[in-house]
Amino acid sequence: MLSLSGRGINQSIPPHRSYRNLPFSWPALLSTIPAVLIVEFVVVFFAQGALDLMSAFALAGARLAGISVRSFADPFLFVTLHPMTFDMRHNDWFGLLMVMLVCALIVIGLTIWTWLVAPLRFFINLNALLVGGAALFLFLTGHLGYDSVAFSQLMLRTALVTWLVIPVFVGFFASLFPFTVVERIAFIALTVAWDVPLSIVRYMCFILILGQTGAIAMTDLYFLFGPLLDVVPVICFLSILLVRLARALESRRVAWGLS
Amino acid sequence: MGTLVIVLQVWSWIVVGILVLYAVRHWYFALNRVSAHQRPSYQDLLDSDLPRVSIIIPMRNEDRVASAIFDAIVASNYPHDLLEVLPVDDQSQDETTTIAYTYSQRYPFIKPIYNLHGERGKPNALNRALSLASNEIVLVFDADYTPGKDVIRELVMAFVDPEVGAVMGRVVPRNNAKSLLTRLLALERSGGYQVDQQARYNLDLFPQYGGTVGGFRRSVVLELGGFDARTLAEDTDLSARLFINGWRILYANHAECYEQVPDSWSARFRQLRRWAHGHNRAFVNNVIPLLRSRKVSAWQKIDASLLLFIYCIPPILLSGVAADALLFYMGTIPVVPGIIFAFLVVSFNAFGNFAPVFEVGAAELLDGGRERIYLLPCLLYMFLFNSWAVTVGAIDAFGDLLKSRRPPWDQTQRARRSDVPAA
16 A cells, blocks of 8 residues: 555555556465475375375264174375275165156256255255266165275375375465465465365264265265365465455555556 | 276376466466556646547346446546447336436436347447447446546557557446455456456456447457357457457556446356357457458467367366366376366366456455455355356357357346445
8 A cells, every 4th residue: 555644645545456466476376386385295295194094083972873884994195094884774675666757856846946046056956966877876786986995095085185285285376475485384384284184074974874874975975075074174274365465555654566 | 987087087187288278378467467567558748638438338137227327437536538438228128218317417428339239248238339329439337337537538548559449347246245255356356457458468368348338449340340249249359350450458557437337146157158159259260360460469369369269178177077087987097187177177177257366356456455365265256156157158159159149138137226336
């Protein structure tokens, strides 16, 4: 902000928004690369421990819920995963027909009755389509692509790859904004630090849910709720940091670059 | 089954590749806007020898908003004796005709045109007004827009440059306090104009003439055949044709015009569907001539093609989702593209009017936004809604194209005037 207070005028005149730039420097942008690398290094260093904790937590949860489980070793990239077999409810043909019917009714009902706000209707419809599609696939072929072992293996592999991919994505976002190096590292580290416990709890919850519902819920859980829970917090953290940044820009004496 | 899996996996990778391309493109735009030198328009030019200008306002059943735009034009700083305002009453069935007539009695430079029997629709209204306009420089405002006091002068100044064929101003929502939808649309607009349009203008790529707050040279548009009545996005179509023929389009970020964004989900759905229909039609009509044009550089061709293609992305994205779901049912979903796909969906294409989350965030910082930035995650709320509306519009467009049908004109439902605070 261009301050005129030293000239006897007690006000400041911010430039019109169409003229503004953000305070920006190439070293700040380039500092994103070491920031990402540092977090990646930490992820690689602690990944085995986190994945072991993920498996142990899910095993304990499943046993507490009375689900029979057994784990085994599975080398993947630079770690050894411990996916497990667990009992899933068997879906008989009548149950599958009922699921398909209910899903079809939901889709048709929400298309006809529009009292619910449109984005929510579309979200519910997508869930119904995924569950109904899984039920139809099971009904026609007798099996879904993933049994309990394969699903467990997929979840663990996905968790590891997600922890490795998140810093790159967050760095991609963060590189545009005038964060300090510390803020940059904190932002990237925070998202990973959030995602690790989230993955641990989510894995256990998914196994408990699948134990009760059978394989028909698998697609919806893995395909929709999994990524949603990973990505939404990233955007939440970004918005919180941007609000902090906006306040800082307003309070700084010379905040705006003028092009 | 094996072939199907390979086809689906390849398609999944292609979709990821397309999204990566767009994500990098928008990242570069955001980087340019926040850091690089901003290319000025001619808004600061003070010229005592102002040109005469015709202002066209297509109107149909606009009695909720008509007075506001007439009042705004009357209150503008542009000398009234240099103005010719042509509201085109497109067979209104409400009080629009009376309002236009009342203003024309009070201000002689307002000269209503009545389309009583001809074909309806904005392109037809514009063509009709163009044939009657008496000035070379023509501005167009939608009836629900409220131009600021200096906007007419700032837009008109662009035409001191003889290479400029059209100019576009910035759209700023004025009813954003109404609901969550209007607030989210305000965020989208911010990203789309403050960052996306300005960056494309900075980089000498393809800033788009948006048709709601902008202008063009009458002789040039007539020479190009006027507005294409077969498209629902006559503005995009005109932008492409101007560009192909070597005319520059100038984006005036300082020239702010205030609009009422749709305040109901059904109105927004219809608006997006119409845009998708028109934009895809413009893509089909113009992409080959664009790629063949000798008056456009290679980078401009790439950017213009990507822009014209952008309303094809949601259907492609949804097809990628369907392919991945099928791969999951078959137990063959690849982990890495699956995850990258999810991140790209949410971080790029999930967000509104094709302005990714980082673009909206940068725009809000530049606009001086604070607490409203907390709404960024809520943009995800619109992902499926936007994707489906655009997909339906794309299906409409290609259906009409195959059957050589002329699309029916659809107008965005206006917010009630009482709902809108003064600008």
